Amino acid sequence: MSVFDAAKQAAQGLVQGVVQGAMEKLVPLAPDSWIPGGVPDPLIARKHGLIGKPVSRLDGVHKVSGTAAFAAEYRFDGMVYAALVYSTIPKGRIAAIDSAQAEAAPGVVLVMTHHNAPRLNPMPMFGSSPSAVGATDLPIMQDGVIHWNGQPVVCVLAETQEQADHAASLVHVTFDETPAVTSLAEAQANGVEQGQFMGAPLLDEVGDAEAAFAAAPHRVDQTYRTPRHNHNPIEPHAATLAWIGDRLVIHDASQMVTQQAQNMAQIFGLDPEQVHLTSPYVGGGFGSKGLWNHQVIGAAAAKLAGRPVRIALSREGVYRVVGGRAITQQRVAIGAKADGTFDALIHTGLSTMPPHGTMPEPFILGSQAMYGADTMLLKVEVGRMDTLANTFMRAPGEAVGTFALESAIDELADSLGIDPVELRIRNEPEKDPIKGTPFSSRHIVEAWRTGADRFGWADRPETPGSRRDGEWHVGMGCAMGTYPYYRMPGAEARITLTREGDTVRAKVEIAAAEMGMGTATTTAIVAAERLGLPLEQVDIAYGDSAIPGAIMAGGSQQTAAIGAAVIAAHNALVEELLKLAGNDSPLSGASADEVGSEAGGLARLDNPDAKETYVSILARAQRGDLSVTKAGSAPLETMHWSMHSYSALFCEVRVNAVTGEVRVSRFLGSFDCGRILNPKTALSQFRGGIIMGLGMALMEETQLDERNGRIANASMAEYHLPVHLDVPEIDVIWTDIPDPHAPMGAHGIGEIGITGVAAAVANAIYNATGKRIRDLPITLDKLL
Amino acid sequence: MSLFVNGAQVPAPTDPRVSLLDHLREGLHLTGTKKGCNQGACGACTVLVDGERILSCLALAVQFDGRxxxxxxxxxxxxxxxPLQAAFIEHDGFQCGYCTPGQICSAIGMAAEAQRGVPSHVTDDLGGTITLTREEIQERMSGNLCRCGAHNGIVEAIQAVLVEGVPA
Incomplete structure (x- = not known):
């Protein structure tokens, strides 16, 4: 039975004698939880609505016209500009700060150091409470102790940015340096620890994998390396902020709006409602647009100076203040039978974090749900280095972990003489390999088959290095990705219906962040469908800490979190509407589960002619508006099912035989991510992830100077990103099979796109050249 | 001295150190022009001066008297x-929108360069007429970084308007 049938049957079970035609138009209320025995979201069964139609993003006009206001584009009267001075040593103490020249420079309002900064509480460190989002809890300009090379040590405020920058250059700081760990070898020599992630050890064991591996007839056992990465959103991190009375108003660039407001309140000893943070537009985040030192320093300096402050980090400043992805060194060992099925899957290795950090790069996360194996050992160990705290970067764990795992699978396929697509399908698990729970919706085999067909995989050169086109080697590779479905608690939605003459508008408010994923547009589509209103009558508000609830644009979970909150609020709204409708309504006596939404109102499911519009209900009740706020249900679905997004990726490369230059000539992503809500914005999410993966494969590397722990390429000229000419035409297809156990049947799509891409490229390069590169990025020197 | 921005005469900065970018954003409150790197590496600050694209972060405002x-x-x-703004929306040539103003201004300047016969690194016939193939567009737009990965949509939008449709 397909999920469509399941949804239809379930809906039919609710109401006797349902009219099929009416069902096409009427949308019953959605369930508010997804547990065994429950019913799917009725939107899954809806075929003729907005869902699945390409809708241009609603904020598009503002973005192409230059009227979308980003954090560094707000103004306050009397605002001054900040410039920072950074530590040039990795560890030690500030010996002296000579700021006399700076203080005397034109326009300077304040020079703030640890001597005069206001006393602050530590930043709430990630994991210490549900709302804590700080990457560390280190004191910020409180004690003169240096923890990383690039730590801000002085903040200058001046009337203009030019004056602030100039004055900052006049500050002379001297340091007493103490020995620091700034190389991976030193960190390893000092001993490594078991890595933790989200409060649990990064360790999974099924059987005795090492013994099974040793006994296996076919084996690969290799080490793979990935470098540090930086997110590099094109908008540098910035905040424009002011103390207004005893309130702190912050215009920030944030992907965790409410949490950052709460954290700032805690740091400054305020009540949460004393901090108002807005972030309606975010110029890219990818995990980086969180709470770092600069917002705290800006607010502290504003308090000290009694002036509003704009603190816009320079591009170099972003590298000094905002952490990136940590380095990894991974072992993948696979023991297999002659038919390719796995006896043992071992994925272990090392990442790093500073003594004050919260997470190593959790590179085994993807391996937890990829393949069935009789035995498994997955383990991340961590070495400590005196650096800026690393953090989440798009698909933390999966992005780099799949490079190792999926390269090793390719190596095994090559040695066994089995097609790598076939080898993966042979190791498809029947249930979650670690948790043992059933899959909610996993159609990766279908994604493999349709992807291979469309890409022309059958035309892949069988022998590596065998196809030439002039001076170019040509080859094809593939790889797989998984990324978990998450739905974090805390999301709320407020829906307000407002009567405007003989029509009605709906406003949906969610404390979400929109960095360009298309969240606002998708939320409007889903809300319009639930309410039975045209898109034009639905407004979405987000990116404001004054909105109830807390939603994070992280873990690819925002759409699910918003979806469940909107369901809860919508169900409550319908109950309120039925109360208002009263006995004079055609809906009289109906309970919420007996009605559906249709054409600007409600109708009885068993008698669609018995209906009343929202306008009519509100007017008769003499109400101008009706507003409800509700939290989404607890995310119980992830306890019962193994839920993931999946990808099957295909890549064609051309490698120049003379120069070693790699050109990706074709790429196809075949995705299984539940129902795709808005194909237009979803396509961009998938492609965007893939392109970031191409960068990871071929060019991206944050270069740490191991002598002093300083990032050597702290600029967009020296940290290479994919540019237009690096990006091939990228074909994207999806199964579009709804998950009956998820709101809207949808899985997250923000991070699955990057996952597996680097391996697909590396495997294609092997197919093209016969050279196996296990060390990212695959720059041309490694191919000569 | 006098500067002209979008057809209107505007004041010049009093501090000669002010870049054209900072003057637009902080002096004139025209924040549509974006600051991504402030060192000429990302293209987000691209504007047109007498129809030619320049990086406003590498230009001093006081250089543009009468321009x-x-x-x-x-x-x-x-x-x-x-039409190019509309095409960027239609082809989803952006996600976060931060590089978008620079991409659009750059594309308009690029099309004019091609029309004037200015060759690029990938042009075969250096003396001939320039056809804005996909590769030509990609090469000529490679100075405008996009981190969201909207490259495909950007190129499609440019093709739709500046190649297939009406010239800018």
């Missing part, structure tokens, strides 16, 4: 969005 500067705010007309 006509066009920013993203100056592209739409009374009839509505510039």
């Amino acid at each position: 006509q500067i066009t920013t993203i705010e100056g592209l739409a007309s009374e009839e509505g969005l510039h």
Whole structure:
């Protein structure tokens, strides 16, 4: 039975004698939880609505016209500009700060150091409470102790940015340096620890994998390396902020709006409602647009100076203040039978974090749900280095972990003489390999088959290095990705219906962040469908800490979190509407589960002619508006099912035989991510992830100077990103099979796109050249 | 001295150190022009000066006495969005929108360069007429970084308007 049938049957079970035609138009209320025995979201069964139609993003006009206001584009009267001075040593103490020249420079309002900064509480460190989002809890300009090379040590405020920058250059700081760990070898020599992630050890064991591996007839056992990465959103991190009375108003660039407001309140000893943070537009985040030192320093300096402050980090400043992805060194060992099925899957290795950090790069996360194996050992160990705290970067764990795992699978396929697509399908698990729970919706085999067909995989050169086109080697590779479905608690939605003459508008408010994923547009589509209103009558508000609830644009979970909150609020709204409708309504006596939404109102499911519009209900009740706020249900679905997004990726490369230059000539992503809500914005999410993966494969590397722990390429000229000419035409297809156990049947799509891409490229390069590169990025020197 | 931005005369900065970018954003409050790197590496600050694209972060405002500067705010007309602005929406040529003003201004300047016969690294016939193939567009737009990965949509939008449709 397909999920469509399941949804239809379930809906039919609710109401006797349902009219099929009416069902096409009427949308019953959605369930508010997804547990065994429950019913799917009725939107899954809806075929003729907005869902699945390409809708241009609603904020598009503002973005192409230059009227979308980003954090560094707000103004306050009397605002001054900040410039920072950074530590040039990795560890030690500030010996002296000579700021006399700076203080005397034109326009300077304040020079703030640890001597005069206001006393602050530590930043709430990630994991210490549900709302804590700080990457560390280190004191910020409180004690003169240096923890990383690039730590801000002085903040200058001046009337203009030019004056602030100039004055900052006049500050002379001297340091007493103490020995620091700034190389991976030193960190390893000092001993490594078991890595933790989200409060649990990064360790999974099924059987005795090492013994099974040793006994296996076919084996690969290799080490793979990935470098540090930086997110590099094109908008540098910035905040424009002011103390207004005893309130702190912050215009920030944030992907965790409410949490950052709460954290700032805690740091400054305020009540949460004393901090108002807005972030309606975010110029890219990818995990980086969180709470770092600069917002705290800006607010502290504003308090000290009694002036509003704009603190816009320079591009170099972003590298000094905002952490990136940590380095990894991974072992993948696979023991297999002659038919390719796995006896043992071992994925272990090392990442790093500073003594004050919260997470190593959790590179085994993807391996937890990829393949069935009789035995498994997955383990991340961590070495400590005196650096800026690393953090989440798009698909933390999966992005780099799949490079190792999926390269090793390719190596095994090559040695066994089995097609790598076939080898993966042979190791498809029947249930979650670690948790043992059933899959909610996993159609990766279908994604493999349709992807291979469309890409022309059958035309892949069988022998590596065998196809030439002039001076170019040509080859094809593939790889797989998984990324978990998450739905974090805390999301709320407020829906307000407002009567405007003989029509009605709906406003949906969610404390979400929109960095360009298309969240606002998708939320409007889903809300319009639930309410039975045209898109034009639905407004979405987000990116404001004054909105109830807390939603994070992280873990690819925002759409699910918003979806469940909107369901809860919508169900409550319908109950309120039925109360208002009263006995004079055609809906009289109906309970919420007996009605559906249709054409600007409600109708009885068993008698669609018995209906009343929202306008009519509100007017008769003499109400101008009706507003409800509700939290989404607890995310119980992830306890019962193994839920993931999946990808099957295909890549064609051309490698120049003379120069070693790699050109990706074709790429196809075949995705299984539940129902795709808005194909237009979803396509961009998938492609965007893939392109970031191409960068990871071929060019991206944050270069740490191991002598002093300083990032050597702290600029967009020296940290290479994919540019237009690096990006091939990228074909994207999806199964579009709804998950009956998820709101809207949808899985997250923000991070699955990057996952597996680097391996697909590396495997294609092997197919093209016969050279196996296990060390990212695959720059041309490694191919000569 | 006098600067002209989007057809209107505007004051010049009093501090000669002010870049054209900072003057637009902080002096004139025209924040549509974006600051991504402030060192000429990302292209987010691209504006048109007498129809040619320049990086406004690498230009001092006081250099532009009497010149006509066009920013993203100056592209739409009374009839509505510039066709390229509309095409960026239609082809989803952006996600976060931060590099978008620079991409659009750069594309308009690029099309004019091609029309003038200015060759690029990938042009075969250096003396011939320039056809804006996909590869030509990609090469000529490679100075405008996009981190969201909207490259495919950007190139499609440019092709739709500046190659297949009406010239800018």
